[in-house]
Structure formats: C-alpha cells, structure tokens
Amino acid sequence: MTTDMVDPRSERLEMVERQIVARGIRDPLVLSAMRTVPRHEFVPEDLRDLAHDDRPLPIGHGQTISQPYIVALMTELAELRGEESVLEVGTGSGYQAAVLAEIAARVYTIEFVEPLLRAAAATLARLHYRNVVPRLGDGRLGWKEMAPFDAILVTAAPAYRIPQDLLDQLADGGRLVAPVGGEVQMLSLVRRRGRTFERRDITAVRFVPLLGAAE
Numbered sequence: 001m002t003t004d005m006v007d008p009r010s011e012r013l014e015m016v017e018r019q020i021v022a023r024g025i026r027d028p029l030v031l032s033a034m035r036t037v038p039r040h041e042f043v044p045e046d047l048r049d050l051a052h053d054d055r056p057l058p059i060g061h062g063q064t065i066s067q068p069y070i071v072a073l074m075t076e077l078a079e080l081r082g083e084e085s086v087l088e089v090g091t092g093s094g095y096q097a098a099v100l101a102e103i104a105a106r107v108y109t110i111e112f113v114e115p116l117l118r119a120a121a122a123t124l125a126r127l128h129y130r131n132v133v134p135r136l137g138d139g140r141l142g143w144k145e146m147a148p149f150d151a152i153l154v155t156a157a158p159a160y161r162i163p164q165d166l167l168d169q170l171a172d173g174g175r176l177v178a179p180v181g182g183e184v185q186m187l188s189l190v191r192r193r194g195r196t197f198e199r200r201d202i203t204a205v206r207f208v209p210l211l212g213a214a215e
C-alpha cells in the first residue's frame with residue numbers, strides 16, 4: 001500500500017465525526033451503524049475517492065446515493081432498537097438498507113429501476129447483509145405481504161403526498177420518514193397512533209422524485 005492511498009475506515013470514522021456527530025445525531029446505534037457500513041462499497045468505482053464527501057453522489061440512471069448525514073438523520077428518526085421490521089422505498093445503491101440492517105431485525109427494500117436493484121442486491125449479498133430482502137417494484141404500493149412495518153423510510157420524493165398504501169402498512173406506534181414536495185422537499189416524520197397519523201416537519205431536503213404513474 002502506498003502512502004497516498006487513504007484507508008476507507010479512517011475516512012469513514014472522520015465522516016461520522018465531522019458530518020454526523022457534529023450536526024447533532026446522538027443515537028449510539030445509528031452512529032455505530034454509520035461507522036460500520038463500508039459506504040465506499042456502495043459508490044461506483046470511479047467515484048470512490050468521493051465516497052465520504054458531505055454530499056449525495058450519482059449511481060447511474062439519474063439516481064443518487066444519499067448524503068451521509070441525511071441517511072443518519074432518517075435512521076435516527078426511525079427510532080430503531082433491534083427487533084424491528086423496516087420497509088425502505090428506493091433501494092438505490094443499497095447503502096441506506098445496509099445502515100438499517102445493522103440495527104433492525106429485517107429490512108425489506110423496493111427499487112423501481114431494475115439494473116439498480118440488481119447492483120444493490122449484489123453488493124448487499126457480497127457484504128453478507130442476510131437480513132435485507134430487496135425486490136423490484138413500485139414502492140408506492142408498499143409490500144403488503146410483509147406489513148405491518150415498525151418503520152418505513154421513503155428515499156425518493158412524492159410531489160404532493162405520502163402514498164396511502166404506505167401509511168396503511170405502518171404498525172401502530174410506527175414511524176414513517178419521507179421527503180414530500182417538488183424540487184426542494186420537506187422531510188416529514190409521521191407517527192401512527194391507532195387511526196391517527198401525527199406529522200412533524202423536520203428539515204428541507206433534496207431527493208430525486210418518486211417514479212411511477214401520476215400520483
């Protein structure tokens with residue numbers, strides 16, 4: 001190894017301190033997951049030098065792997081303790097699914113674009129994430145057979161509203177985190193209490209749009 005090759009693990013630990021701890025993420029399980037998952041493995045090879053930068057990165061097909069801080073924030077908002085069943089909409093690179101899988105018992109993740117799904121499934125298998133179940137499909141419909149979910153993370157933005165099927169598939173007491181809006185979106189946290197859905201605005205974000213036929 002030459003001296004100018006940077007160790008991904010030390011870059012990752014620095015990423016967590018500077019971008020995630022410094023911005024107020026406190027949940028020890030989230031910090032530990034962010035320190036563990038090899039983010040560079042989920043980034044296209046020609047962009048590996050940038051894997052730990054404070055930004056999203058292109059993964060092909062017009063899609064992106066989310067910024068590290070946003071992955072940590074959404075994971076913290078899901079309030080995972082270890083036994084949960086989680087649904088992710090928008091597998092993308094598979095990175096967010098891996099972070100969730102470090103904490104939760106099971107992660108179901110749905111991707112709309114087939115080559116992305118294949119690549120993410122291959123990465124997750126190579127890294128031995130056996131508790132992640134990836135599937136090709138329209139995540140706006142959720143995954144009825146596996147519902148209810150203790151947490152649902154939507155990592156692409158619906159323009160107007162959170163799809164009703166996703167709300168329906170949230171367990172009582174469950175948390176749903178989703179960006180909602182056009183070019184700039186509001187990251188929203190929804191908590192289900194029986195038939196009531198309490199919604200809280202978290203922060204402005206920029207995700208790619210949720211694809212599919214008109215909402």
Ligand code: SAH
Nearest residue numbers: 065090092093096111112139155156210211
């Ligand atoms: N969570 C990803 C980042 C996702 S980018 C990661 O960690 O890398 C958003 C992803 O949502 C893209 O891959 C896009 O193809 C996918 N997507 C868009 N609309 C979708 C839909 N209706 N159902 C499932 N996936 C969708």
